[in-house]
Amino acid sequence: MSARVLRSLGWLALALVLAGFVLWWIGDGGVFAAGTAWIALPILVAAAAVWLALRGLSPVPGRAAGIAVPVLFGALILWLWQVLVTGFQVPQILLPAPSQIGARFIGSLDTLWVDFFQTFIRSAIPGFLIGSGTGFLTAVAIDRSPFLQRGLLPLGSAVSAMPIVGIAPIMIMWFGFDWHSKAAVVVVMTFFPMLVNALAGLEAAGAMERDLMRSYAASYRQTLLKLRLPGALPFIFNALKLNATLALIGAIVAEFFGTPIYGMGFRISTEVARLNVDMVWATILVAAIAGSASYGLLALVERATTFWHPSMRQAER
Structure with missing residues (x-):
């Protein structure tokens, strides 16, 4: 700075x-x-x-x-x-003061923990892992096969353009009202960002570096593991940090369309109907803390694993 x-x-x-x-x-x-x-x-x-x-x-x-x-x-x-x-x-119904939100947060820790566990632990994290992992594997497959690039990329673009308010009811009909349907929504939301970023990262290796690997008679697997994948790590971490916030947003929004009697999305929609705005803000606070902590943790892992990359050295200046 x-x-x-x-x-x-x-x-x-x-x-x-x-x-x-x-x-x-x-x-x-x-x-x-x-x-x-x-x-x-x-x-x-x-x-x-x-x-x-x-x-x-x-x-x-x-x-x-x-x-x-x-x-x-x-x-x-x-x-x-x-x-x-x-x-x-x-009026509190329009905008509660931070002191009121803090008091509600402290007084409702048990309820907020149950909601957090249902939304973040059971829905957002599994969907985040499956969506990001599937997007990365698909990017490697597309990079390996030009045929898949012509077939899967347009399909991935079409899926990413689907609105979450249209996906969530369909997933609930397919997988039920429990966390599985919310995780499925998160998978759809996190798949395409990882796919696009991983592809861009795999293509970021320079021509001179690739020629050097060819001069060593390196196979595709060796080039991928020793050159292209390390160079793609900054792009992959960008996708992971983006997906960390998208996963939580997707899980919360999906709960508006059907959920058990707990969850952050369920809590927000229920307490708004009851005009308990301070509880709504307390739930938003939990979501903000969870999203920021996830982003920060991924940023620390990125700093530890890509410290050698020029982009990280420039950021530290």
Whole structure:
């Protein structure tokens, strides 16, 4: 992250805090009735953000600043959310405050865990693994056979264009109301991104490298394992990170069309009908945490396995 970007982020953080104080002064003053903690928090956050922006002139804290700045801005957004909702007395049914969402989240951990297990563990992960694995194997087969490339690529494009709201009811009729139908929807959603990215990665090897492997009389398998597959790893990880979020979205949306009495999609649709908006936001929070954690875990694995790739070295600068 460049020094100019960090300085801009720091000044933006300070501007957000000042805007929050202006909104407080023009309100009824009841925003901070719970205590002075809400006043001290934005001041400390803004000071830290400005400090990070100024320190961006030095290359020493680059990685720490890259982590701290998003955290600080997240805290600022939550604070402004709390200030605006409380100061303007926004009804809870329209937008609950972060404190209300947090209280509901803590008070409903048992229910949220059951929903998380049903949607993420039983539906999203199996569908993610099957869809990504099938897409990768199909990419290798297409790369090996031009005939399959002419036949399977158009079919894969057609499948990827199918809307999830049309696929989900069909899968439920085929596989039932339990997690199997949701996993099938996830398989359909994650297959094509892996297929396209893996194909692009397998074709990324340069002509000189391929000529070198031919000069060694390397077979297709040896060329694939020692040259083309390692070079395709950044493309494959891009597809995995994309599929990690698509899998959770697909599983949640599929649950709107039929599911047992638990699941994140079921919880959202049920609690919206009951006007329990804080529970809806608590479920969204669980989904956001799960998706971000999955993406972050895959990013760490990518960094550990493709540290030698030029794209990773450029990203660390």
